[in-house]
Amino acid sequence: MSFHDQTDRLERSFRTTCELLRTLLQGLQERRTSWASARPSTIQPSAEMEAIAQQLAAEENTRTLLLAEIRKVMPAPIGGTSADLHLNVTRIAAAMPAPAAKTLRAAADEATALAKSVRVEVTLGQRLLRFGQRAHESVLQQLGAAAAPPSGAALYDRNARSARGLGAPRRQGVLIDGRM
Numbered sequence: 001m002s003f004h005d006q007t008d009r010l011e012r013s014f015r016t017t018c019e020l021l022r023t024l025l026q027g028l029q030e031r032r033t034s035w036a037s038a039r040p041s042t043i044q045p046s047a048e049m050e051a052i053a054q055q056l057a058a059e060e061n062t063r064t065l066l067l068a069e070i071r072k073v074m075p076a077p078i079g080g081t082s083a084d085l086h087l088n089v090t091r092i093a094a095a096m097p098a099p100a101a102k103t104l105r106a107a108a109d110e111a112t113a114l115a116k117s118v119r120v121e122v123t124l125g126q127r128l129l130r131f132g133q134r135a136h137e138s139v140l141q142q143l144g145a146a147a148a149p150p151s152g153a154a155l156y157d158r159n160a161r162s163a164r165g166l167g168a169p170r171r172q173g174v175l176i177d178g179r180m
Contacts, residue, residue, distance in 0.1 A: 003073050007096055007104060010066045014107035017059045021114035024052045028121035032128065 027049050067087055074095060076082045089108040093101035 001069065003070070003095070004100075006066055006070050006073070007092060007100065010063065010070070010092070011104045011107050013059050013063050013066065014104070014111045017056065017063075017111045018107065018114055020052055020056050020059065021111065021118055024049060024056070025114060025118050025121060027052070028118065028125060032121060032125055 027046065031046070070092060071082050071085055071087050074082065074085055074087065074091070077085055089105060093105050096104065
């Protein structure tokens, strides 16, 4: 495969990644905006988004293999081997004709910008989940405090025996005798 073919495949990989990132970003934004409605169907894990994440990982693997191939055809650094070469889009674009280099840079820049947007959405989603978790924990603590027996109330075990002298019975509560 020629250097030109490899760089074309690299650019196509960036374009595919951009489309996948756009879809993922849209899905994350929709989930974040519907979070306030607290509908369980919108908060549950999404198989579609998981599939997109797997496709993104496959594209990343494709680019890694392409970069390994491109590294072999690029000139090695002085006193080193091609494996020692730090390879990025800027270095690849410098070895390409100007129009092709421009489109490769544009595709890489677009993928980078979309990846940053996805990271922002993921961070917002994590913060919302942590907020929800803390809110639920505080509500449960308040409910637990409200359900505690009033101070000074006589405590009884499940057989309606006084729990004062029994140490720490497993289940204890306030006896309700049904009188009003």
